[in-house]
Amino acid sequence: MNAHVDVPAAAESGAKATDKFLTKKFTAGSSPERVSAILEDTLGALFEVIRKHKVTYAEYDVLKSWLIQVGEDGEWPLWLDVFIEHEIEDVNTAHRKGSKGSIEGPYYVPNAPELPARCTMPMRPDEKGTPLRWTGQVTSVDGTPLGGATVELWHADDDGYYSQFAEGMGIPEWNLRGTIVTDEEGRFEIDTMQPAPYAIPTDGATGQMCLAAAWSPFRPAHLHIKVSAPGYEQLTAQLYFQGGEHTDDDIAKAVKPELILAPTPRADGEGKEVDYGFVLDPA
Ligand code: MBD
Ligand code: FE
Numbered sequence: 181m182n183a184h185v186d187v188p189a190a191a192e193s194g195a196k197a198t199d200k201f202l203t204k205k206f207t208a209g210s211s212p213e214r215v216s217a218i219l220e221d222t223l224g225a226l227f228e229v230i231r232k233h234k235v236t237y238a239e240y241d242v243l244k245s246w247l248i249q250v251g252e253d254g255e256w257p258l259w260l261d262v263f264i265e266h267e268i269e270d271v272n273t274a275h276r277k278g279s280k281g282s283i284e285g286p287y288y289v290p291n292a293p294e295l296p297a298r299c300t301m302p303m304r305p306d307e308k309g310t311p312l313r314w315t316g317q318v319t320s321v322d323g324t325p326l327g328g329a330t331v332e333l334w335h336a337d338d339d340g341y342y343s344q345f346a347e348g349m350g351i352p353e354w355n356l357r358g359t360i361v362t363d364e365e366g367r368f369e370i371d372t373m374q375p376a377p378y379a380i381p382t383d384g385a386t387g388q389m390c391l392a393a394a395w396s397p398f399r400p401a402h403l404h405i406k407v408s409a410p411g412y413e414q415l416t417a418q419l420y421f422q423g424g425e426h427t428d429d430d431i432a433k434a435v436k437p438e439l440i441l442a443p444t445p446r447a448d449g450e451g452k453e454v455d456y457g458f459v460l461d462p463a
Contacts, residue, residue: 195254197286249385257286278459280438282418297363301372309338309373311451325366329409336375400426412460
């Protein structure tokens with residue numbers, strides 16, 4: 181158990197991400213030839229590392245026990261999304277002419293409550309943090325406004341915790357999660373609370389690996405989005421904050437310059453505001 185009541189245990193958030201992931205349908209159906217080619221190259225790359233660094237038997241044992249521990253902590257979705265997903269994302273969106281995307285990460289939950297184009301995100305009456313009013317428009321690459329598009333938005337709270345992945349913290353189920361439907365001009369106006377940077381829990385195998393390598397376990401503060409419209413490629417992205425901590429040393433290497441917001445103080449003094457929209461590629 182964790183010594184501090186205000187820190188959710190890694191085994192809880194990690195295992196929850198594993199449970200959520202396993203509800204997904206698996207559809208790759210890759211041919212034996214393709215599976216063989218990918219495996220051969222993966223093992224070949226690993227053999228190069230072993231030779232280059234003359235990896236010892238003692239280190240091989242550490243690797244084995246650590247791999248077992250990642251599974252026992254339920255942290256494979258966390259580990260893979262932090263260290264691998266950015267390359268998968270980049271390769272699979274390289275053809276796009278519209279908005280840049282970024283990784284989904286382990287804390288997406290489908291079917292968040294639907295909200296109108298002008299809305300306030302579900303949040304606690306005393307939700308901490310700096311209020312953020314985010315306006316934007318969803319269009320296609322040819323400039324057509326996409327009315328009725330959905331912007332799924334999910335993000336951490338001012339303490340860096342995600343609803344449904346921080347057991348025992350008393351966070352309501354759909355806190356800071358919603359599915360916003362754009363108006364007929366493809367526009368939206370969302371009131372939310374700026375999130376805090378996220379730290380990988382240090383009591384699980386992923387955090388232990390960071391500690392062993394003396395790597396910072398932080399991700400910069402970010403908003404997660406998935407934008408969908410019939411006939412268009414779904415856009416998964418994250419938005420960051422200019423001048424925020426860790427935008428230059430994201431452990432998940434998921435920051436792109438196009439994804440950095442620069443909110444300004446609101447005229448009414450009620451927090452900040454920013455305008456940022458999305459351009460979708462036809463499917
Ligand atoms: C996160 O919040 C996240 O977005 C990713 C990619 C990995 C770990 C935590
Ligand atoms: Fe995240």
